[in-house]
Amino acid sequence: MRKDVLNQIKLIGEDFDVLNKSELARRFNCDRRTIDRYLNDPSSGTRKPRNLKSKIDDFKETIIDKVDNYGSTSMSVYKFIQKKGYTGGYHTVNNFVKDHKKSEIKKATLRFDTSPGLQAQVDWKESITMVSKHGEIFEVNIFLMVLGYSRLKYLKLTVDRTQETLFECLTNGFKYFGGVPKEILFDNMSSVVDRGRTTFKNVAINQKFKYFSIDAGFEIITCRPYRPETKGKVETLAKLVDRLTPYNEEFDTFEELEAIVNTFNMEINNEISQATNEVPLLRFKKEKEYLNPLPKMDVLLSYFHHEKEYKVSKESMIRYKGKKYSVPTKYIGKYTTISEIDSEIYIYYTKDLIACHRISDKILHYKKEHVKEILRSDALKHYSDERIEEFIENNLKSMDIFLEE
Template sequence: MRKDVSNQIRLLREEAELLNKSELARRFNCDRRTVEKYINNSGDVARKSREVKSKLDDYKEIIMDKVDSYGSKSMAIFKFIQKKGYEGGYQTVNNFVKNHRKSEIKKATIRFDTSPGLQAQVDWKESIKMISRQGEVFEINIYLMVLGYSRLKFLKLTTDRTQETLFECLFEGFRYYQGIPREILFDNMSTVVDRSKTTFKNIAINKNFKYFSMDAGFEVITCRPYRPETKGKVEALAKLVDRLTPFNEEFDTFEELEIIVESFNQEINSEVSQATNEVPFLRFEKEKEYLNPLPPMDLLLSYFHHEKEYKVSNESMIRYKGKKYSVPTSYIGCYLTVSQIDTELYIYYTKDLIACHKISDKILHYKKNHAKEILLSDALKHYSDEDVELFIEENLKNMDIFLED
């Protein structure tokens, strides 16, 4: 490129158009056609880069559609467009697919990271086995929820991953945040997605879950192509749960394990996040005003707050939140419902109240008359009533049992 020619013509543009092109060519010691080219360059005297048409250009829209809609791989796409007339090489296709994916992942990551109140992610850490001091194995799950902007986490210990449990975890997470993000990203879990109606391109949300999301006021987002990097935020949190392993044999009850998880939750929210280089609690102060307000919470309670039935064991006891409570032996094998009010547990058969226990830290809870009835029906069936009562006074009261009159 003759920069001297282009620069001078730029300075003398109006004059140059009036000058004799041959005279200018002699002045710049160049061909007349060179001068003419720079004068006629529509004001842009810099040489335009020559546009080279790629063999792939006519197929780019097809490639992006197959990648975005169906997750098609490079080789499959290469073979497909060959049948449509593509004459280029595989590497060109592979590079284009890689660059397209990187671009889309970057867009999704920016959306998650930089928009306060926009998005949260939900997942489970499944089937964790924790051992109590007594050697009892507790198989638990930990529900994980994290806000995209602040990285504030909410963890909850659960014994299952049913849809009702998911509703309850979301409910408690909303209360923890005192607000609701505009959208929540889920894995394609069966409690969220109707798998019988779902294809790679079209995700069908479970009808009951859709109603819940509408009442709560958030949009359901499921994992699609280009989501793995954003999904990694909650998966990285799952790795943090491994820090619970030192608490094996450091607890006695399910409730104590719940307290350990709650304490751990507070701990990780007080640490500097590697993603933001800020403390989640502090960064949340900037995010909380962007969350949607809580809806009437009784509306959400209706999705999961149902009376649960508890089967009476052969020991004439029901198990509630990791502890056992006695009932009359006539209810062995029956299903009972319970209602907890403050520190009292009320046990019902149909609508009849059959027992009331005080809740304590003890594992076993007996009413004295229930204990007597249980012993007379089995272990001490040949004893007199007086002997059984004496046994209860001398033995049961000295055991790690909560015994009530």
């Protein structure tokens, strides 16, 4: 390539027509055809790389199909295409698969959308081992749900990661946020995705989970394989471990450990987020109005309703986790079921909700209307409503009980 000829012709520009090609060839001591080629296509002076066909080219589509849709390994694909006529080496196939996956990672990494109320992301911190003051080992998990715009987070300590537990955690999260995001992004977890029918390009959602999402009012967004974790979520999960470790041998019960996690939840929602450089709770004020309204809780409760039965005593109370809770007197002798959501318990007879109590450290929990019924049916059956009210005010409120209106 005559770079001197090419550069001079570029400098001459439009003035080259004042000189004929023979004169230019004489000046540059080159063939006239060289001048002609450079004048017609100045870029032709740059040598173009030769496009050599690789042995793998005819098999690339097959390899991508088997890797993406069926999770085939490099070696299994290599053995397969050998039978189809591939004569190249294994390393060529393996390098192609690696490059393809790297490319797909970039495509599949989902941006954490920051539009208010649009998206939340869900994940678990799995199998955290904690030791109590008495040397008892607790293996726990922490459910994490974070809103995309405000980065407000909801954490829940759990002993398992079943689908029923996921339903309960999501429901608690909706109550915590006071609404439901339009989309929720999930990893490829078995409680959400039917892994047996899922491929790289086609994700099959578990049918029961799909029904739950419809009832709750959000769209399921799943992450494709090869997707790296988003930076914000990884940082939060790392904090979970870092901040819990000092509490080893500092708690007695699961409830105390749960309180530690709840305190941590409050702390991180009041700290400046690295992602937004704002405090999540303050930023959430802008986001809350964009969330979908809360659905009927009874509908969501049916997805994780615990079927253990609790008999109503003659006192018109049921015993749950060492504490007693009142119900209407007509259910004495009946068997009820209980669902616990966040800081409240819901008591059911068949499928009817008959009472709801806030959980406290008190042993006895009464609803005021239940107390009136109990007193009227037995000890104070001859008293007027006014005298019963007076009795409640003067006696029950001074006792070590939790009394709700």
